[in-house]
Amino acid sequence: MADASPAPHLALGIAAPLDGARGATSESRMAPALAQDRPRIGETITTESGLVYRFTQLGNGQQPQTGDLMVIHGIGTLADGKEFWNTRTDGSPYEYTLGVDSVIRGFSEGMRHVREGDRIIITMKPELGYGARERSGIPANSTLVFDYEILAVKPLSFAKLMREAIAAGTVDEAIAKAKATPNLKNYYVSASSIQAAANAANRKEAGTNEQVLALGLTLLPDAYQLHQTLGRLQATRGDKSAAIKSYETALKLNPKKTATEIRDHETTTAALVALR
16 A cells, blocks of 8 residues: 555456365465465465565465566455555455555565465555554554555556656657657556656646647547546646536546546536636
8 A cells, every 4th residue: 555545546356256265274474585486365474674475365476576567456454453454345455556656565575475466465554554644544553454456567558658757858759769769558547647757747847748748648548537538637727628628538438437427527517617
């Protein structure tokens, strides 16, 4: 779980129910010395830091490397079972770039032990979570329990391509590099990763976020979130006609099926009314 509240914008659907926990053992041992030393389903592992984890499903996909984008479903609860975070509610998985994104220590460590297709229960003592900081739904000094399913590991992603290109040069150069990338349409891309790239561009060169969103829309033309974000930026800089067009497109494309989509639709409708 990210250090800031996760705000995923994916709509990949909820993964199938998991099976295979029958016959699980409850024994505990220290973490394997090598990543390929896979524990048994249900076996409790304790790392040197005090992180505790056990697998409820073992996948056979690739192990993420630093810089790879991971698509993850997550459910977060307190030690008493009270839930404070659940990506499955809206079917909106969380995206995380291993070793790059700022996250709590326990999550960063835990993701080093997984592969694509795994489902893992991780228990974090307070110092591996938020410590003495209070968060929404999380009291200070809380032990946290997370149930993560690793839906996908994407070494080839738009997010990674843009992050590295923006770091190496200007935003215009990064966009040109992305456009010139062979088979760009085969790269993993999502509305949230495009928005993250746009934010990164804007941090480097103010006002360039719209250019990245425009590039993203060539890859995901039906992503209502991108049209919504673009409309907000256009309205902020005073381009009323462009903002109205973007907002209207966002409303047309928004399926209004999940709580997040319904909330976005209401927000965009209100913004459109204010412009008119």
